[in-house]
Amino acid sequence: MRTRLLRTDSFRHAAIxxxxxxxxxxxxxxxxxxxxxxxxKENLIRETDDDLTSIRTAYMTAxxxxxxxxxxxxIEDRLLAPDADDVYLLERRRTKVAGNLPPxxxxxxxxxxxxxxxxxxxxxxxxILGRGIRLSKDDYAFVGQDLYQVDQTERGVxxxxxxxxxxxxxxxxxxGLLLSRSVLRRLDSITDTCKAIMAGxxxxxxxxxxxxxxxxxxxxxxxxxxxxxxxxxxSLRQVSTDIAHDLRTPLTHLxxxxxxxxxxxxxxxDYATAVEGAIGECDQLLSIFTALxxxxxxxxxxxxxxxxxxxxxxxxxxxxxxxxxxxxxxxHPFAADIxxxxxxxxxxxxxxxLLSNLLENAIRHTAAGTAVRLCCSTxxxxxxxxxxxxxxxxxxxxxxxxxxRFYRREQSRTTAGSGLGLSLVTAIAELHEAVFTLxxxxxxxxxxxxxxxxxx
Amino acid sequence: xxxxxxxxxPKTALYVTEGLQKLGHIVHWAPTGKDGLNQARxxxxxxxxxxxxxxxxxxxxxxxxxxxxxxDTPVLFLTTMSGLGxxxxxxxxxxxxxxxxxxxxxxxxxxxxAIVRRSNRTGSGRPNVLRVGxxxxxxxxxxxxxxxxxxxxxxxxxxxxxxxxxxxxxxxxRTMLLEKVWDLAFDPQxxxxxxxxxxxxxxxDRGFATEMIHTVRGSGYMIRAD
Numbered sequence: 001m002r003t004r005l006l007r008t009d010s011f012r013h014a015a016i017x018x019x020x021x022x023x024x025x026x027x028x029x030x031x032x033x034x035x036x037x038x039x040x041k042e043n044l045i046r047e048t049d050d051d052l053t054s055i056r057t058a059y060m061t062a063x064x065x066x067x068x069x070x071x072x073x074x075i076e077d078r079l080l081a082p083d084a085d086d087v088y089l090l091e092r093r094r095t096k097v098a099g100n101l102p103p104x105x106x107x108x109x110x111x112x113x114x115x116x117x118x119x120x121x122x123x124x125x126x127x128i129l130g131r132g133i134r135l136s137k138d139d140y141a142f143v144g145q146d147l148y149q150v151d152q153t154e155r156g157v158x159x160x161x162x163x164x165x166x167x168x169x170x171x172x173x174x175x176g177l178l179l180s181r182s183v184l185r186r187l188d189s190i191t192d193t194c195k196a197i198m199a200g201x202x203x204x205x206x207x208x209x210x211x212x213x214x215x216x217x218x219x220x221x222x223x224x225x226x227x228x229x230x231x232x233x234x235s236l237r238q239v240s241t242d243i244a245h246d247l248r249t250p251l252t253h254l255x256x257x258x259x260x261x262x263x264x265x266x267x268x269x270d271y272a273t274a275v276e277g278a279i280g281e282c283d284q285l286l287s288i289f290t291a292l293x294x295x296x297x298x299x300x301x302x303x304x305x306x307x308x309x310x311x312x313x314x315x316x317x318x319x320x321x322x323x324x325x326x327x328x329x330x331x332h333p334f335a336a337d338i339x340x341x342x343x344x345x346x347x348x349x350x351x352x353x354l355l356s357n358l359l360e361n362a363i364r365h366t367a368a369g370t371a372v373r374l375c376c377s378t379x380x381x382x383x384x385x386x387x388x389x390x391x392x393x394x395x396x397x398x399x400x401x402x403x404x405r406f407y408r409r410e411q412s413r414t415t416a417g418s419g420l421g422l423s424l425v426t427a428i429a430e431l432h433e434a435v436f437t438l439x440x441x442x443x444x445x446x447x448x449x450x451x452x453x454x455x456x
Numbered sequence: 457x458x459x460x461x462x463x464x465x466p467k468t469a470l471y472v473t474e475g476l477q478k479l480g481h482i483v484h485w486a487p488t489g490k491d492g493l494n495q496a497r498x499x500x501x502x503x504x505x506x507x508x509x510x511x512x513x514x515x516x517x518x519x520x521x522x523x524x525x526x527x528d529t530p531v532l533f534l535t536t537m538s539g540l541g542x543x544x545x546x547x548x549x550x551x552x553x554x555x556x557x558x559x560x561x562x563x564x565x566x567x568x569x570a571i572v573r574r575s576n577r578t579g580s581g582r583p584n585v586l587r588v589g590x591x592x593x594x595x596x597x598x599x600x601x602x603x604x605x606x607x608x609x610x611x612x613x614x615x616x617x618x619x620x621x622x623x624x625x626x627x628x629x630r631t632m633l634l635e636k637v638w639d640l641a642f643d644p645q646x647x648x649x650x651x652x653x654x655x656x657x658x659x660x661d662r663g664f665a666t667e668m669i670h671t672v673r674g675s676g677y678m679i680r681a682d
Binding site (some may be wrong): 324 | 562612645646652
């Protein structure tokens with residue numbers, strides 16, 4: 001866990017940010033230090049020069065022969081001032097006249113003067129910054145200041161900066177570690193869930209914290225994906241069970257027929273009849289497979305790439321012309337009310353099959369003499385197709401079930417059909433993002449397909 | 457007629473070969489796409505029957521290659537796929553017709569005959585008048601006359617009769633009619649073809665001494681003069 005934590009991306013990012021932060025702090029501190037040092041020393045030099053100028057003025061303006069005396073008095077006055085850090089030296093012919101410095105080489109100009117044990121104030125290494133000038137041929141003056149105080153101050157500032165720097169480094173690393181640990185924990189939980197699912201615990205889901213952040217959203221998306229996959233797998237399992245169950249019946253019939261022929265057929269004519277019947281059963285089975293394959297294909301959305309603009313009124317007219325003779329033959333009064341409807345983005349063959357299935361259901365599941373109506377219209381900008389009949393209808397509690405594959409109502413067990421018609425209609429409607437509803441026609445059934453609005 | 461069958465499944469190949477031989481055709485069998493392409497390139501056949509799914513070179517590519525080499529031998533596709541887009545894709549590749557496995561031999565025979573008749577016809581151009589015995593259809597004036605008596609038809613009935621007359625004397629199947637007359641790529645569960653034909657019969661045959669439109673049991677319909 002320890003080394004894993006250090007190898008996480010979030011920790012790496014935190015470390016990089018900390019390093020950048022500390023680096024920029026160090027640069028800032030260096031700049032501040034240089035500026036502070038500069039300004040301290042400039043100040044010091046100005047004071048020193050002021051003193052030196054006063055001494056020089058006193059020297060210059062003194063009565064003849066009193067020059068050295070005036071300067072000495074001035075220096076002694078200054079030395080009396082409390083806690084003065086200033087150092088002075090006045091020499092005449094290389095002999096100390098006044099001041100608190102021992103005699104030294106008469107160097108002129110600004111210079112640093114190392115001074116190991118100044119005034120017995122401290123044991124530290126004292127350095128004096130000052131300026132020496134020649135007042136006359138014989139007289140030399142030096143005024144300077146001890147840098148000890150300045151050094152102490154600067155050292156204090158540096159120390160404070162150092163503490164801040166260290167503290168921020170610690171805080172940055174700690175927050176980096178904390179951050180990576182929380183990220184790592186969330187990612188570990190996602191990884192664990194994935195592993196659990198791979199191991200077969202398909203119901204497992206990623207634990208969500210309820211906070212709104214990117215990992216939470218990732219978790220939600222993964223959970224939604226898993227839900228969808230589970231639904232699909234369950235429907236697949238359901239379908240396989242249904243297929244196995246529902247194909248048994250026609251296969252059993254086929255077997256009976258062939259067995260009967262073997263046991264009871266007495267001549268070629270009997271065999272011919274049996275074979276004819278067997279072929280019919282096979283065709284029925286094959287048509288079920290075709291319908292199943294088609295539903296699967298439509299549900300996979302395979303055809304969407306070949307969609308075109310479909311004029312619904314034209315399509316509905318085609319369906320009407322196609323089914324009018326059948327309606328006449330089966331004695332179903334058939335009326336079509338075809339109004340204008342916005343074009344639909346879709347597959348004309350599939351839409352025609354949808355209409356065909358709905359019309360065939362109306363023919364097959366209602367008694368002769370039952371009126372059937374086919375409508376096409378516009379409602380709130382949406383194209384709507386309605387197939388309504390005046391038959392017995394479907395009770396509300398069964399209207400959802402009839403869309404399931406192979407579902408057949410008790411009343412229609414004996415009529416022809418595979419129980420796949422409405423599944424196909426549902427699949428085609430979903431492919432077109434249309435809403436397919438079964439409603440009460442008071443009396444009868446009213447199948448409504450509402451296509452999406454084109455204004456989106 | 458010499459027919460080249462390009463089909464990898466031996467059982468299907470045997471079924472098709474025996475069926476077509478019984479109808480008097482000579483069938484050559486190529487079990488792979490490559491083999492089929494070679495045979496189609498070297499020998500001129502009356503018809504190619506090509507399976508869509510072949511090992512190596514698939515049927516679609518094979519037909520595209522042949523069409524690019526300006527080979528105009530009629531092609532009938534066979535497929536196990538009941539894919540919706542496959543029919544259009546196959547026809548676009550240059551096939552003349554399309555049949556989904558499994559199929560009845562009668563269906564295959566009817567389609568083979570229709571393709572051959574159509575390819576023979578294209579040479580002389582499309583006629584403006586179709587004639588079957590005493591039944592005459594004028595395709596330009598869109599009129600139908602039987603034994604001097606005008607027969608009034610709806611547009612769909614006209615189209616249905618036209619297709620039957622184009623194939624006069626030969627069986628056309630229910631699926632062929634659904635595809636060619638109504639442009640349906642699916643098979644409705646109710647027998648709409650039967651209903652439409654009985655309407656057409658009532659207009660073309662009623663009141664005349666002989667029936668021209670016949671039901672061929674187990675395979676389809678046919679119009680003939682006697």
